Amino acid sequence: MHGRVKVKTTAQQEEEKRKEREKKLKIYVAARDACFSKRTDGVLDEEALQLTQQLLSSNPDFATLWNYRREILMHQETIKDEDEVQNIYEAELLFLESCLKVNPKSYGSWHHRSWVSARLPRPDWSRELSLCDRCLSLDDRNFHCWDYRRMVVRMSGVPVDKELEFTDRLIGSNFSNYSSWHYRSTLLPLLHPESPEPPSPCRQPQSSPPPSPQTQSHRVCEEQLLKEYELVQNAFFTDPNDQSAWFYYRWLLGRAEREEMISCVYVSREEERVAVAFSRPVNAQSVGLFLVLDGQPQRVEWRSVHPRFKQSPVWICDLPPGTINDISNEHNLTVHWTEKHTHRDCALYTGRTESWCRDTATDQELFRSELSVEKTSVLQSELQSVNQLQELEPLNKWCLLTIILLMRALDPLGYEKETLAHFQTLKEVDSMRSAYYNDLCSKFMIENTILKMEYAEVRVFSISDRNLTTLCHLDQLLLVTHINLSSNQLQRLPPQFAMLQCLEVLEADNNCIENLEGVYHLLRLEEVSLRNNKISTPADLKPLASCRKLKRLDLRGNPVTQSPDVESELSELLPSVTDLLL
Amino acid sequence: MAQEESQFEEFEQIDFLRDRHVRFFQRTLQVLPERYASLETTRLTVMFFALSGLDVLDALDVVDRDVMIEWIYSLQVLPTEDKSNLSRCGFRGSSHIGIPYSTKGPGVLHPYDSGHVAMTYTGLCSLLILGDDLSRVNKQACLAGLRALQLEDGSFYAVPEGSENDIRFIYCAASICYMLDDWSGMDIQKAIEYIRGSLSYDNGFGQGAGRESHGGWTYCAIASLCLMGRLEEALSQRELDRIRRWCVMRQQSGFHGRPNKPEDTCYSFWVGATLELLDVFRYTNFEKNRSFILSTQDRLVGGFAKWPDSHPDPLHAYLGLCGLSLIGEPDLRKVHPALNITERAFQHLQQLQQTPIAVSTIDLTKRPTSGTWFEVRLENNFSVEQYKPSSKLRQEEKRRAVGGREKLPSVD
Numbered sequence: 001m002h003g004r005v006k007v008k009t010t011a012q013q014e015e016e017k018r019k020e021r022e023k024k025l026k027i028y029v030a031a032r033d034a035c036f037s038k039r040t041d042g043v044l045d046e047e048a049l050q051l052t053q054q055l056l057s058s059n060p061d062f063a064t065l066w067n068y069r070r071e072i073l074m075h076q077e078t079i080k081d082e083d084e085v086q087n088i089y090e091a092e093l094l095f096l097e098s099c100l101k102v103n104p105k106s107y108g109s110w111h112h113r114s115w116v117s118a119r120l121p122r123p124d125w126s127r128e129l130s131l132c133d134r135c136l137s138l139d140d141r142n143f144h145c146w147d148y149r150r151m152v153v154r155m156s157g158v159p160v161d162k163e164l165e166f167t168d169r170l171i172g173s174n175f176s177n178y179s180s181w182h183y184r185s186t187l188l189p190l191l192h193p194e195s196p197e198p199p200s201p202c203r204q205p206q207s208s209p210p211p212s213p214q215t216q217s218h219r220v221c222e223e224q225l226l227k228e229y230e231l232v233q234n235a236f237f238t239d240p241n242d243q244s245a246w247f248y249y250r251w252l253l254g255r256a257e258r259e260e261m262i263s264c265v266y267v268s269r270e271e272e273r274v275a276v277a278f279s280r281p282v283n284a285q286s287v288g289l290f291l292v293l294d295g296q297p298q299r300v301e302w303r304s305v306h307p308r309f310k311q312s313p314v315w316i317c318d319l320p321p322g323t324i325n326d327i328s329n330e331h332n333l334t335v336h337w338t339e340k341h342t343h344r345d346c347a348l349y350t351g352r353t354e355s356w357c358r359d360t361a362t363d364q365e366l367f368r369s370e371l372s373v374e375k376t377s378v379l380q381s382e383l384q385s386v387n388q389l390q391e392l393e394p395l396n397k398w399c400l401l402t403i404i405l406l407m408r409a410l411d412p413l414g415y416e417k418e419t420l421a422h423f424q425t426l427k428e429v430d431s432m433r434s435a436y437y438n439d440l441c442s443k444f445m446i447e448n449t450i451l452k453m454e455y456a457e458v459r460v461f462s463i464s465d466r467n468l469t470t471l472c473h474l475d476q477l478l479l480v481t482h483i484n485l486s487s488n489q490l491q492r493l494p495p496q497f498a499m500l501q502c503l504e505v506l507e508a509d510n511n512c513i514e515n516l517e518g519v520y521h522l523l524r525l526e527e528v529s530l531r532n533n534k535i536s537t538p539a540d541l542k543p544l545a546s547c548r549k550l551k552r553l554d555l556r557g558n559p560v561t562q563s564p565d566v567e568s569e570l571s572e573l574l575p576s577v578t579d580l581l582l
Numbered sequence: 583m584a585q586e587e588s589q590f591e592e593f594e595q596i597d598f599l600r601d602r603h604v605r606f607f608q609r610t611l612q613v614l615p616e617r618y619a620s621l622e623t624t625r626l627t628v629m630f631f632a633l634s635g636l637d638v639l640d641a642l643d644v645v646d647r648d649v650m651i652e653w654i655y656s657l658q659v660l661p662t663e664d665k666s667n668l669s670r671c672g673f674r675g676s677s678h679i680g681i682p683y684s685t686k687g688p689g690v691l692h693p694y695d696s697g698h699v700a701m702t703y704t705g706l707c708s709l710l711i712l713g714d715d716l717s718r719v720n721k722q723a724c725l726a727g728l729r730a731l732q733l734e735d736g737s738f739y740a741v742p743e744g745s746e747n748d749i750r751f752i753y754c755a756a757s758i759c760y761m762l763d764d765w766s767g768m769d770i771q772k773a774i775e776y777i778r779g780s781l782s783y784d785n786g787f788g789q790g791a792g793r794e795s796h797g798g799w800t801y802c803a804i805a806s807l808c809l810m811g812r813l814e815e816a817l818s819q820r821e822l823d824r825i826r827r828w829c830v831m832r833q834q835s836g837f838h839g840r841p842n843k844p845e846d847t848c849y850s851f852w853v854g855a856t857l858e859l860l861d862v863f864r865y866t867n868f869e870k871n872r873s874f875i876l877s878t879q880d881r882l883v884g885g886f887a888k889w890p891d892s893h894p895d896p897l898h899a900y901l902g903l904c905g906l907s908l909i910g911e912p913d914l915r916k917v918h919p920a921l922n923i924t925e926r927a928f929q930h931l932q933q934l935q936q937t938p939i940a941v942s943t944i945d946l947t948k949r950p951t952s953g954t955w956f957e958v959r960l961e962n963n964f965s966v967e968q969y970k971p972s973s974k975l976r977q978e979e980k981r982r983a984v985g986g987r988e989k990l991p992s993v994d
Contacts, residue, residue, distance in 0.1 A: 021616075033680065036694065059620045064679065064694045067743045111746045141843060143794050150792065178842050179794055185783040186792045243831075243841045251783040281814050311814045436830050436865040 031055055035068065044075035053095060060099045060106040070115060082121050089120045097131070104135060110144045114151055125156035140170075141179050150183075160191045171235065178244040185251060192224035220252075226378070228252055233385055236398070240389060246398040253382075253405065262344040264358035264478055265335050266501065269327065269348060271523060272319045274300075275501045276335050276344075277358070277478045281311040288338030289315070293323065294331055305498035306520055313475035314499040327351060354502075356479060360454050379410050397430040404444075412448055419444060438469040438489075450476050459502070464488065474499045481524075486510050491534075493518040508533070509554075514540065521546045532557035538569040545573055552579040596876045598911060602884030603899065604641045607632040610896045611645065623698075625676035626657060630704035631900035633711050637924045638903045638915050647712045652685055654705050654712075659697045660689035661723045669730035670742050671723035672697015673705035687720070697727045699740050703754040706761045711927045715934060721762050728755055728767035736769065736776030737790065748789040749780055753802035756809045757921060763935045765810075774816045777803045784841075785824035797832055797839035800825070801852040805920040808859050822860060829857050830865050836874025846888045847878045847898045850905025855919035858908060868909040875902050 031051050038048045049072055052065045073092065077085055093116060099109045117123055132149040135142060153163055164187050170180040220228070229252060235245035264277040274291065282289075284302035291298045298319065304312035324331050330350045336343040346357040383406040390399045400422050407415035423441040427434040449463045450473060460482040468488035474496045477483070482505045490511040497518025504524050509531040516535070519528070520543040528550060535541065535558040544550060553574065555561060561582040563569070570580060610632040614621070621628055633650070636642050657673045667689060677683065679695050702724060709716055731738045731751065738751035752773050759767045779791040780803060786795025787803040804825070807813040817825070832838055837849035850871055857863040877890045878898070885894030886902030904922070907914040915924040923931075 032678075036680065036692075059622070061620050062623055062678075063698075063741060063745055064623070064743070067741075068694065107746050141840065143789070143796070147789075147793060178840065182782065182784070182794045247784040247841065280818055283815075310811075432833060432835075432867040432870060433830060433865060436827075436862070439862075439865070 028055070035065070044072040048072050056099065056108075057102075060103055060109045063108055066108050066112050070112070073116075073119075077119075086121045089116055092116050093120075100135070104139065104142055105144055107144070110148055114148060117152065118155065123156070125152055125158070128152045128156075129158075140174075140177055143179070146179055146183065160187050163187050164191060171231075178247075181244045181248045185248065188220050188224065188228065192221045225252060229382065237389060240393045240396045240399060243398060246402065249402065250405070253409075260340050261342050261359065262335055262337055263475075264356060265333065265344045265346040266356040266478060267324070267331075267333055267346055267348050267354060269324055269353045272321060272324055273316060273523075274319065274333065274335070275314060275316050275478060277314045277475050277499075278337070279313070281309075281313050282315075283311050284315040287340075288336075290336050290338065291317065292334045292336065293319065298323075305501070306495040306518065308495045308517075312499075314478060314501070316501065324348060327353070358479070376410065379406055382406055383410065394425070395429045397426060400426045400429070408444065412444070413451060416448055435469070438467065442466070442468040442470045443472050446471070446473050453480075460484075471497065478502065481505070483507065491515065495520070498522065516540060516543050519543050519547065523547065523549060525550055527552040529554040530558065531555070534558065535560045537563060538566060538573060541570065541573060548576055550574060550576050552581075553577050554581040556581050596873060598876065598906070599879060599881060599884065600639060600913065602881070603903065604636065604639055604644060604884075606880075606884030606894065606899055607635045607639075607641075607896070608644055610899075611650075622678050623675045624700070625678075626654070626673065626701045626708070627675070627704045628896050629654075630708045630711075631896040633708050634923055634927075635896070635900040635903055637711050637927060638900075638907055638917060640913070640915055642711070645712070651709065651712050651714050654708055654714075655685040655718055656683050657701065657705060658685075658718075658720065659695060659723075659727070660687040660720055662691050663688045667691055667696075668723055668726040670696035671720065671727035672699065672702035673724075674698060675701045685718070694743070696742050697724070699728065699731055699738055699751045699754040699758070702727070703757045706758060707921075707923050707927075710761065710931050711923060713930060716761075719762070721764065724758065724762065725764055725767040728758055731755070732768055732772070734772075735779075736772030736774070738768075749777065749787065749799050749802045749806075750789070752776065753806045756806040760809045760921065761931060770810055770812070773806065774810070774812060777806060778816060781821070781825075785821070785828040786840075787825075794840065795828065797829075797837065797849045797853045797856070800829065801856045804856045804859050805922075808920045813859075826857070826860050826862050826865075829853050829860070830862070833866050833871065835867075835870040836877075837871070844889065845874055847875055847886050847905065848888060848901040850875050851901040851908065851917075851922075854905055854908045855917075855922070858919040863908065872906065872909055872911070875905050878902065 031054055035048065035051050035055070038045075038051070049069065052069045052072075055062060056065050056069070073088065076088055080088065093113065096109055096113045096116070099106065100113075103109065117128060129149070129152060132145055132152065135145040136149075139145075152158075164184065167180045167184040167187065170177050171184070229249075232245050232249045232252065236242070236249065239245075258279065261279050262276060263279050264275075266275040266277075267273075268275075276284075276289070284304070289302060291300050300317040300319065302315045302317050304310070305314050305316060306312070328350055331348040333346045333348065334343055335346075344357055346355055348355040383403065386399060386402050386406065390396070390403060393399055404419055404422050404426075407419055412419075420441070423437055427437050430437070445463060445466045445468065449461060453459075453461055459480050461477055461480045462482075462484040464484050465487040468485065468490055471485075471490065471494065477500050479502050480500055481502050483500065483503060485506075485508040487510040490508065490513055492513060492515035493508070494515075495518050498520045500522060502524055503522050505527045506519070506525065507529045509529055511533050513530060513533040514535060516530075519525070525547040526549050528544070529552075531554055535555060537560060540560065544553070553570075560566060566582065567580070570577070574580075610628065614625075614628065618628070629650075633642070633645065636645060654673070657676065659667075659671045659674055661668055661671060671689075674681075674695065675698055679692060681690055681692060681695055684690075706716065706719065709719070727742070728738075730742050731740070732755070733739065733747055735747075736752070737747040737749065738755050739745050739747050740751055755768045756773070759765045776790070777787070780787045780789065780793065780799065782788050782793070782795040784795055786797070787800040788794050788796060789799050793799075804813070807816050814822075831841075832849065832853045834845050836845035836847065837853045838845045839849045839852065854863060854866065854871070857866060875886065878887045878892070878894075879885075879902070880887060880894040883894060885896070885899035887894045888898050903914060904917045907917045908919070915926055917923070918925055918928040921928060921931075
């Protein structure tokens, strides 16, 4: 009986909680309504500041209140003298500091601080910088703080080299400081810009997409670049597993886009057809593309190679019948890309059934243009350094990726074997991304095959038994007549495959192909071999119906051969095929 | 073979507690705990997470649709009689300003009442999810309100009185225009310029120029460009490949949003959906992704948290589900990676907009499309008979989606 403490029941506790909530709600509603009625009455005084302060302390994301507060402060500016305003804003900064202590990631608080700093009659930028330092020492990845710091630097005119020193200090004390490396990437081009005359021609400013940090205007001069290489190498030698330095290094080694142009024009006399390949996907209807034949502009309709593509690197048009089919005549064709102020000519000579004009992959350095520092000696020395590291850290994926990048820049054909070996290792140490590496390796093998094809000046593209998992650069194969993709791991011939407008023979045995979307409207295609693939129904072969010259089709070893009535279905679907092998 | 089977079973055992998640979202729609008080001004977004989460779980039957729809419409900032407030229209986050409840116009003028771009976006999504036909949305007012938010540099404020401005709100704006099927709400070209300017040296996107790259902002950039139908116009093949590379490198087991940061459930969607839009989600490891997401599942109250052993919240619960949906978790609806609503809700939107497969020349201003997630448009020289999208391709997409489960992990 004595000393028995009364234990509150759950119901009672609930009731107390409810009462407390109601009380809080009343206070909140009262404060809120007081605020707004003041606002409605046009009252912008200190009491209003007090009220909003109360509310914002518990909820700094109530954006409307910050706006009201800004109104009050601006009003105070009109009725107080400079010293008083200075005091008011300094008090504001103090208030904001307490808000930020509670929530250092509140958009509202940082935004308001930016606003206040910009309006303070006598700003103390060094105090702001030290606030940033403190904040970053607690969390060096707080991007709100980094963004605020950038604003302070801009407003106060802190020289870029001072900020660069700041990043030196941060990086020096901790290489694993991604945000610092990022900041450095924005400062460096400002301090040491590349010369105003970049090596490749400038695009017309109004018609090209605006520059981003990768493009020419943000490049760094070579002298500084070499110093940066040294800095970064120190970083990744110290901690090879931290990705910050590797990403930065990759950026230093990287390069801007290649020149935009018409890369190839192809003319066929028999079909009276013109095919145009661009250096990037375009929409021919909207880029001001037009055709001039023997000095006369032609009204033509451009179509992309496959209905799936609004944007395509390759476009086709038909010339009016009778314009070029007389083999005893010579014709001169020009294709104009007016948006880019460029064009390409193509002459169709007497006695020739076809003609083309192109920039070759070798001349354009299409695939080697990844790196900016042209000097082979510099790249070779970089490769040596990274190779040294690789001996010490054989399982480091960043190292392997960087070595592959450098080798492709220096000599893609010469380093082919080493590249393949490194990809093998890469797939083992970073197996989670092996699908990505397989595709990347496929891309490099295709690039090498294109280079070899160009050096030999043939129109045969042969890349068998190379573990290809994907196809790319198909826009480079516009002129190819024979293609051999046998014994790989391809699952489909994608719509882009329709860019092979000159194709006559397709060999793709021993893959896992189940989709033939891209074998579409290939008007020269006569022979297709798809032995031992995964084609399962006659419907899969539908696209081939548009290849009207197709005579020979080998489908042995495909599940489709087991379909009932497959022969009759296919002969109905593909009437031109006389030689069907099942 | 036996070994493969037992690995498969082990995989299944990290079980997915569907019913807990349904109840988690139900509670979210009823009452929020006190610590969520600071989200009051953005309450509509919390509702969106719960509704869309239930949709992904195929559990919308637990919701009283009509009540929800009315509540959402009560948040619409409507034009006043004299239409003087058009530039402030849209949807607000909740009733916190104290505007009297009303689902009909004309609007009431209040010095601080205005739409918020993220609320307009989630409001419209929520209405679609609930099956509403958007007929009570004052489309012209919303678009006027949206136009008022865009700055010279192409980015958007959240509210007309001003706020921070960045790429998040471009995404909201693009989604709004897409859903209302009217791009007069924004200057697309300027938005594209801002997006391009946000591409960072390491090939992710920051919130704006000069800012650090981040999985969330990268999603906003790519999804916006896809909704606008300008992905391949705005970014070169090389840039797209580099962006793919940056995104692929975000997977640790789950995904993180920035290099050297811990993984967080929500990035399984932000980065995962970006990879899906860029056609390379197949480069990710589905099993590790799934394991991580499920490690943040709260087995008691349901939902997902950002990290293991942390409190779940509606945002991570919803995005965790979306992340699982991307990898083909059974019994979850597929999510449209650009618009971030289920495919079912997206089809409802398409029906509202009545999009046929056109035979005539495409009007580029009207219906931007791109990639395999939008309908196939036909060029003017090819009639419908000559080409139909291969059903095999759909199957391939489906198989790709569940591919991570059928493909057993290679030696680690």
